[in-house]
Amino acid sequence: xxxxxxxxxxxxxxxxxxxxxxxxxxxxxxxxxxxxxxxxxxxxxxxxxxxxxxxxxxxxxxxxxxxxxxxxxxxxxxxxxxxxxxxxxxxxxxxxxxxxxxxxxxxxxxxxxxxxxxxxxxxxxxxxxxxxxxxxxxxxxxxxxxxxxxxxxxxxxxxxxxxxxxxxxxxxxxxxxxxxxxxxxxxxxxxxxxxxxxxxxxxxxxxxxxxxxxxxxxxxxxxxxxxxxxxxxxxxxxxxxxxxxxxxxxxxxxxxxxxxxxxxxxxxxxxxxxxxxxxxxxxxxxxxxxxxxxxxxxxxxxxxxxxxxxxxxxxxxxxxxxxxxxxxxxxxxxxxxxxxxxxxxxxxxxxxxxxxxxxxxxxxxxxxxxxxxxxxxxxxxxx
Amino acid sequence: xxxxxxxxxxxxxxxxxxxxxxxxxxxxxxxxxxxxxxxxxxxxxxxxxxxxxxxxxxxxxxxxxxxxxxxxxxxxxxxxxxxxxxxxxxxxxxxxxxxxxxxxxxxxxxxxxxxxxxxxxxxxxxxxxxxxxxxxxxxxxxxxxxxxxxxxxxxxxxxxxxxxxxxxxxxxxxxxxxxxxxxxxxxxxxxxxxxxxxxxxxxxxxxxxxxxxxxxxxxxxxxxxxxxxxxxxxxxxxxxxxxxxxxxxxxxxxxxxxxxxxxxxxxxxxxxxxxxxxxxxxxxxxxxxxxxxxxxxxxxxxxxxxx
Amino acid sequence: xxxxxxxxxxxxxxxxxxxxxxxxxxxxxxxxxxxxxxxxxxxxxxxxxxxxxxxxxxxxxxxxxxxxxxxxxxxxxxxxxxxxxxxxxxxxxxxxxxxxxxxxxxxxxxxxxxxxxxxxxxxxxxxxxxxxxxxxxxxxxxxxxxxxxxxxxxxxxxxxxxxxxxxxxxxxxxxxxxxxxxxxxxxxxxxxxxxxxxxxxxxxxxxxxxxxxxxxxxxxxxxxxxxxxxxxxxxxxxxxxxxxxxxxx
Numbered sequence: 001x002x003x004x005x006x007x008x009x010x011x012x013x014x015x016x017x018x019x020x021x022x023x024x025x026x027x028x029x030x031x032x033x034x035x036x037x038x039x040x041x042x043x044x045x046x047x048x049x050x051x052x053x054x055x056x057x058x059x060x061x062x063x064x065x066x067x068x069x070x071x072x073x074x075x076x077x078x079x080x081x082x083x084x085x086x087x088x089x090x091x092x093x094x095x096x097x098x099x100x101x102x103x104x105x106x107x108x109x110x111x112x113x114x115x116x117x118x119x120x121x122x123x124x125x126x127x128x129x130x131x132x133x134x135x136x137x138x139x140x141x142x143x144x145x146x147x148x149x150x151x152x153x154x155x156x157x158x159x160x161x162x163x164x165x166x167x168x169x170x171x172x173x174x175x176x177x178x179x180x181x182x183x184x185x186x187x188x189x190x191x192x193x194x195x196x197x198x199x200x201x202x203x204x205x206x207x208x209x210x211x212x213x214x215x216x217x218x219x220x221x222x223x224x225x226x227x228x229x230x231x232x233x234x235x236x237x238x239x240x241x242x243x244x245x246x247x248x249x250x251x252x253x254x255x256x257x258x259x260x261x262x263x264x265x266x267x268x269x270x271x272x273x274x275x276x277x278x279x280x281x282x283x284x285x286x287x288x289x290x291x292x293x294x295x296x297x298x299x300x301x302x303x304x305x306x307x308x309x310x311x312x313x314x315x316x317x318x319x320x321x322x323x324x325x326x327x328x329x330x331x332x333x334x335x336x337x338x339x340x341x342x343x344x345x346x347x348x349x350x351x352x353x354x355x356x357x358x359x360x361x362x363x364x365x366x367x368x369x370x371x372x373x374x375x376x377x378x379x380x381x382x383x
Numbered sequence: 384x385x386x387x388x389x390x391x392x393x394x395x396x397x398x399x400x401x402x403x404x405x406x407x408x409x410x411x412x413x414x415x416x417x418x419x420x421x422x423x424x425x426x427x428x429x430x431x432x433x434x435x436x437x438x439x440x441x442x443x444x445x446x447x448x449x450x451x452x453x454x455x456x457x458x459x460x461x462x463x464x465x466x467x468x469x470x471x472x473x474x475x476x477x478x479x480x481x482x483x484x485x486x487x488x489x490x491x492x493x494x495x496x497x498x499x500x501x502x503x504x505x506x507x508x509x510x511x512x513x514x515x516x517x518x519x520x521x522x523x524x525x526x527x528x529x530x531x532x533x534x535x536x537x538x539x540x541x542x543x544x545x546x547x548x549x550x551x552x553x554x555x556x557x558x559x560x561x562x563x564x565x566x567x568x569x570x571x572x573x574x575x576x577x578x579x580x581x582x583x584x585x586x587x588x589x590x591x592x593x594x595x596x597x598x599x600x601x602x603x604x605x606x607x608x609x610x611x612x613x614x615x616x617x618x619x620x621x622x623x624x625x626x627x628x629x630x631x632x633x634x635x636x637x638x639x640x641x642x643x644x645x646x647x648x649x650x651x652x653x654x655x656x657x658x659x660x661x662x663x664x665x666x667x668x669x670x671x672x673x674x675x676x677x678x679x680x681x682x683x684x685x686x687x688x689x690x
Numbered sequence: 691x692x693x694x695x696x697x698x699x700x701x702x703x704x705x706x707x708x709x710x711x712x713x714x715x716x717x718x719x720x721x722x723x724x725x726x727x728x729x730x731x732x733x734x735x736x737x738x739x740x741x742x743x744x745x746x747x748x749x750x751x752x753x754x755x756x757x758x759x760x761x762x763x764x765x766x767x768x769x770x771x772x773x774x775x776x777x778x779x780x781x782x783x784x785x786x787x788x789x790x791x792x793x794x795x796x797x798x799x800x801x802x803x804x805x806x807x808x809x810x811x812x813x814x815x816x817x818x819x820x821x822x823x824x825x826x827x828x829x830x831x832x833x834x835x836x837x838x839x840x841x842x843x844x845x846x847x848x849x850x851x852x853x854x855x856x857x858x859x860x861x862x863x864x865x866x867x868x869x870x871x872x873x874x875x876x877x878x879x880x881x882x883x884x885x886x887x888x889x890x891x892x893x894x895x896x897x898x899x900x901x902x903x904x905x906x907x908x909x910x911x912x913x914x915x916x917x918x919x920x921x922x923x924x925x926x927x928x929x930x931x932x933x934x935x936x937x938x939x
Contacts, residue, residue, distance in 0.1 A: 064492045144677035153427050153491050154680060157627050158673060164624050165669045172662030225802050225811035232786040232797050239784040239850075242746060243798045244772035244857065253805045283624070287499055294496065327507035334500025338493045339486055 042204040042272040044312040049265025051292035051304035053258030059298035062234030067159030071134040073281030075263025080276035082126040083186035108175030138259035142252035167282035182277025297346025403653030405542040408549040411645035412604030414629040420597035427495040432619025433505035434598040438468030438605025439614040446520030472602025477595040509616040517615035541610040634682030699891040705754035716915035727887040732912035746778040777859035783846035787839035798853035828852035844875035880904040
């Protein structure tokens with residue numbers, strides 16, 4: 001039990017934050033929001049997966065990936081391919097010139113299912129692929145980069161280019177990928193209607209539970225020696241290397257893990273929203289995931305979730321009424337968070353709770369005359 | 384390539400090669416600015432494309448004003464526009480350095496995010512001012528038309544002009560960075576900031592002017608860009624990744640590498656485009672670059688130094 | 691590779707490294723006995739730090755051999771060299787500022803060095819005792835929970851030495867361990883070095899002659915990548931070539 005408490009929840013503060021978040025998404029949102037809004041929140045929460053992955057990779061590991069959209073996309077497309085195949089049964093697609101293949105393939109004069117689509121007929125394969133393909137992809141990039149000690153801005157740029165390549169490829173290869181429109185009209189999972197209100201609510205809760213599980217797993221990593229090594233590497237990479245560690249392996253592992261959780265987010269995105277398209281893969285979504293993490297506080301797993309929720313609520317609210325203002329605001333947010341709030345919401349919260357405690361201390365000191373002398377030096381000390 | 388005769392192939396290579404030269408010119412001008420900012424200062428400027436757009440819009444504004452009020456001046460306005468594009472973009476860059484960049488020199492990844500924010504703001508500003516539609520300045524007559532050495536090859540004059548302009552600017556940058564005393568100060572500052580300050584170089588001023596210069600060259604790239612394509616609010620973003628690849632591939636600190644890398648990337652892209660679709664040409668070019676960089680991360684022309 | 695097995699802890703033979711034609715270390719031959727505390731001195735640019743870089747794998751040699759307990763190091767990567775039993779302290783204190791003294795030592799503890807090992811690493815009594823033991827030795831046992839950033843310069847140097855000691859290396863290399871220390875701290879450090887050199891070989895780079903005299907069993911003077919003189923402190927100090935190099939200009 002104490003292992004759970006320290007390792008997974010991160011002690012008292014961690015537990016409070018975790019329970020608050022769990023209450024908010026599992027109790028408050030479902031009670032307060034209608035089905036449409038709740039589905040919207042489900043979508044936002046799927047973005048929190050890559051945001052959390054960036055807290056690990058960037059906040060703690062010091063390695064900024066501008067390509068988390070790649071993995072989010074791979075997960076999302078994996079799920080979409082399975083659902084699309086189910087939606088394209090010969091009965092459903094009888095009017096096509098080649099029945100039994102996805103509609104966009106038919107429109108693009110394909111007459112048979114491409115080989116790499118075949119295995120996605122199996123749900124088990126799909127689930128495994130969602131977890132494994134992104135990790136293997138990250139492993140390949142990671143080995144190539146980290147073993148050669150490429151990091152920092154070079155890693156950021158290369159991952160950005162890879163996400164651009166993937167987007168251009170998806171958009172360009174319409175017949176195989178659905179092109180710019182993505183993979184749409186996903187209806188059933190094993191014959192079960194995924195567009196019903198019940199299904200949407202269920203996906204919301206599954207997303208919540210997966211998200212909480214991912215937070216606990218990440219906490220476990222961060223509280224282990226691995227977590228301290230991550231911080232140590234960010235600070236003095238050479239010292240870690242000359243303490244007998246193969247630094248690259250640690251970076252590769254955390255990159256693969258971050259890819260895997262991003263992919264889980266992507267898969268849940270497809271289920272919750274009912275389609276997947278290249279606009280969630282490329283440069284812009286990838287960098288938006290960074291800003292979710294930055295606004296939440298790059299060192300706070302839970303902050304990343306709040307960062308996601310806040311920005312996406314803001315985006316929805318503003319882009320409905322003032323679309324022009326939103327881009328200015330978003331741009332300003334990037335600048336402000338870097339220049340004035342490098343620790344994001346989590347940092348603000350810490351400062352703020354610190355101030356409240358201080359003020360409380362000061363007020364109590366006013367009222368309890370006996371202790372005034374004892375409290376005053378303590379106040380100075382806490383500055 | 385089976386369906387072409389060898390003389391046809393030659394013509395295709397020549398024409399696509401010349402088409403590639405326009406792309407080369409824009410990429411090189413963009414990359415020169417970025418190589419100065421990234422290679423010399425270590426700053427990742429994600430808004431670099433928007434500084435290019437600033438130059439392009441300046442050219443457009445000047446052409447509109449000239450056309451309306453001084454139509455007789457039309458043949459010459461473009462030369463003025465190039466200079467104006469430089470100074471507008473440089474002034475914006477100067478401002479950005481002062482307001483933003485100088486606070487972030489020690490945090491390169493944060494500069495990346497902040498300049499991304501800046502690029503969003505600039506894009507939206509262009510959209511609010513000039514509208515979402517793409518605009519093109521009216522080009523002077525002498526930039527129209529083409530030169531035909533054989534009846535199969537057709538070389539547009541604007542491409543030749545842009546190439547000449549690019550070579551001129553490249554020469555200027557070379558002189559400035561490697562032959563002038565100012566260039567010496569810039570290189571000294573980047574190699575050892577503290578020491579440079581100690582020997583009396585005003586490093587803050589050097590930083591600001593270097594950044595402004597880089598942005599100014601992007602502005603000239605924008606003016607050049609208007610001769611080959613029209614300008615929209617997001618024009619800059621289309622080129623920023625390619626430009627970064629040019630700089631990284633060339634070896635960040637090497638101007639010679641930048642030129643070679645801009646040339647090979649532009650030519651590969653342009654010649655491939657004739658045989659496969661534009662998007663696949665881009666995929667192949669970028670993928671090749673990424674693979675090469677994975678095996679040679681320091682770029683093509685990085686010198687071996689003691690670290 | 692070229693030499694037969696020896697009793698030396700460290701045998702450097704015909705070691706050369708050049709940077710774009712400049713030979714920072716030039717055909718160097720150098721031996722270190724078991725339990726020997728050896729100090730390398732020399733003017734700036736003599737190649738002292740480069741020698742350490744070469745031994746610990748930070749810089750790759752152009753030619754020559756480095757044998758540590760008869761194991762060739764030149765082909766190994768940095769972490770393999772450390773695991774073979776070579777510890778290296780850097781010139782400027784290189785510690786993890788964000789971690790506490792305890793955590794700094796724990797991270798350096800030689801167990802759980804793989805990815806999964808570090809995930810499953812448990813802070814058991816054995817680890818805690820070892821950390822406490824080392825902390826006592828480096829005079830920081832009263833500051834275990836202090837964030838390393840708050841230590842004084844001298845304490846940071848000791849902490850880094852402690853981070854190496856906890857790995858119990860057979861060869862300990864220290865690059866200017868007393869730079870920037872107060873007189874008292876220097877004395878304490880000399881005492882510490884004398885204590886820890888029992889049971890292992892220590893290679894120190896130092897400028898401070900008084901300090902060198904306090905600790906060195908043997909001194910080697912390096913000049914322009916080559917050995918100028920080698921022997922005990924007195925011999926070396928009287929060597930006319932050494933006097934020339936230090937005072938001649």
